[in-house]
Amino acid sequence: MAEPYDTQFIQNQLEEMNKTLSRVLMHLARTPDGKSSLILRDLNHLSSSVLTLKEGVSGYLDNFQRQVGALMSVGSAINSSLGLKQVLEMVVDSMIALMGAERGFLMLRDPGG
Numbered sequence: 001m002a003e004p005y006d007t008q009f010i011q012n013q014l015e016e017m018n019k020t021l022s023r024v025l026m027h028l029a030r031t032p033d034g035k036s037s038l039i040l041r042d043l044n045h046l047s048s049s050v051l052t053l054k055e056g057v058s059g060y061l062d063n064f065q066r067q068v069g070a071l072m073s074v075g076s077a078i079n080s081s082l083g084l085k086q087v088l089e090m091v092v093d094s095m096i097a098l099m100g101a102e103r104g105f106l107m108l109r110d111p112g113g
Contacts, residue, residue, distance in 0.1 A: 007061045014054040021047040070098040 025043050028036045077090035088106055096104045 010057060011054065011061075014050060014057065018047060018050045018054070021050065067098060070094045 021043055025040060025047065028040050028043070073094045074091050077087045077094070080087065082090075088108075092104050092106050096102075
């Protein structure tokens with residue numbers, strides 16, 4: 001069984017919740033009962049909330065994955081045998097991409113102050 005914090009597990013659970021709600025909605029829609037209209041309204045609202053939550057979680061996870069990828073790229077550059085100038089260029093390029101900036105700069109402090 002997947003860990004409860006696994007991203008794919010969370011997305012699958014949200015999808016299953018929405019499928020279950022859809023089945024209940026279809027069943028209630030066929031029931032000729034005056035009370036079912038209120039239940040249908042509430043379940044439709046709940047289904048909409050689950051879809052909104054799923055989209056939000058997916059967006060958050062996509063952003064998180066992009067950030068981790070950028071950090072891995074920076075880590076690889078730092079651990080590489082490249083020269084300091086190339087490493088710093090790669091770090092700045094990664095940070096620009098991560099933050100969605102048009103440009104960026106890095107200021108280094110001289111050891112003497």
